Amino acid sequence: MDIGIGLLFDGSPGNSLTEAGGYAKALEDMGFSSLWLPDHVVVFEQYAPNYTYSENGLPPFAPRQGWFDPLFGLAAMAATTSRIRLGTNILILPQRNPVILAKEIVALDHLSGGRIDVGVGIGWSPEEYAALGVPFERRGARADDYIKAMTCLWTDEVSTYDGEFVSFTDAVALPKPVQSPRPPVLIGGQTPAALRRAARLGDGWTSWNLPPEQIPATLDRLTAECEAAGRDPAELRKIQTIFYTTASDFEGFLELCQKHGIDEVAVVPWVPDRDPFEVLAEIAKIGGQF
Numbered sequence: 001m002d003i004g005i006g007l008l009f010d011g012s013p014g015n016s017l018t019e020a021g022g023y024a025k026a027l028e029d030m031g032f033s034s035l036w037l038p039d040h041v042v043v044f045e046q047y048a049p050n051y052t053y054s055e056n057g058l059p060p061f062a063p064r065q066g067w068f069d070p071l072f073g074l075a076a077m078a079a080t081t082s083r084i085r086l087g088t089n090i091l092i093l094p095q096r097n098p099v100i101l102a103k104e105i106v107a108l109d110h111l112s113g114g115r116i117d118v119g120v121g122i123g124w125s126p127e128e129y130a131a132l133g134v135p136f137e138r139r140g141a142r143a144d145d146y147i148k149a150m151t152c153l154w155t156d157e158v159s160t161y162d163g164e165f166v167s168f169t170d171a172v173a174l175p176k177p178v179q180s181p182r183p184p185v186l187i188g189g190q191t192p193a194a195l196r197r198a199a200r201l202g203d204g205w206t207s208w209n210l211p212p213e214q215i216p217a218t219l220d221r222l223t224a225e226c227e228a229a230g231r232d233p234a235e236l237r238k239i240q241t242i243f244y245t246t247a248s249d250f251e252g253f254l255e256l257c258q259k260h261g262i263d264e265v266a267v268v269p270w271v272p273d274r275d276p277f278e279v280l281a282e283i284a285k286i287g288g289q290f
Helices: 017-029 070-078 098-111 126-132 139-155 192-201 212-228 247-259 276-287
Strands: 002-006 034-037 085-092 116-121 159-162 167-171 185-188 204-206 237-243 264-268
Touching: 002 276, 017 034, 017 070, 034 070, 034 264, 070 085, 070 098, 085 185, 098 116, 098 139, 116 139, 139 159, 139 192, 185 192, 192 204, 192 212, 212 237, 212 247, 237 247, 247 264, 247 276, 264 276
Parallel strands: 002 034, 002 264, 034 085, 085 116, 116 185, 185 204, 204 237, 237 264
Antiparallel strands: 159 167
16 A cells, blocks of 8 residues: 655745755655645635535635645656656646646656646635636536546547537647556545546545545445446545544554555645654654555
8 A cells, every 4th residue: 555645835944845846855765655735726814614624614724824836846846756656636627727737737747757646626615716717616517527628638639629618629739648548637525426526537536534434435435436437446546635643543544544445545744743754754654564
């Protein structure tokens, strides 16, 4: 089972964009399999209680928090590493122009030598969608359309696509990605709609802080969606994303994931009042046993 790390480069000391490449090289040398960056273009002083991963419906952002665009971070990391896989976990797909995004992903795929994973989701914040001028409604259908359009651009020599939200005729998108037929598209989220999207359109699936007791039932639903879509569930790379707390909790979580056939655990190593590299060394040591 692979162990990856999820990071946040927010411009604070030790977490600037200029330090991202060195940070990635250090994690590669520590033996981690992957490195993931999150996405939010803007955050807000106040939110409607629409965040699905907390009891009060509000996101756990610090006051006045923000971070660099993940694609720029991945570019910095690709330039200094040679083995570790690099990905978004997750990119809010409906908020981006899919034709431009497809081209940007190709550039990252070439820069990394074919090590880019495209983790995508649909987001939860109406406030962010409004700021970007994108309708919050039907964002799931928009995401489906974008995945299909980008795949067309990545795989067809001359691309024609006619969807509800994007269309083009005889478009030539060159160069093509290093990875064939496309950079892996991983669908983020554990809602029924996200699981259906992963089964129909994804190369993999990634959760976000899914409680351990919900993992078996969620995987069962994913299997059912794959079977309904005529796909072998084993085709999908399955990733669990968690926040690190203690060594004992992490070891127990890895045992559970291994039991249920999880391919990778992506760990967010945010532990207050502890040295970050001490935490990373602890994660690497425990993860090396699995």
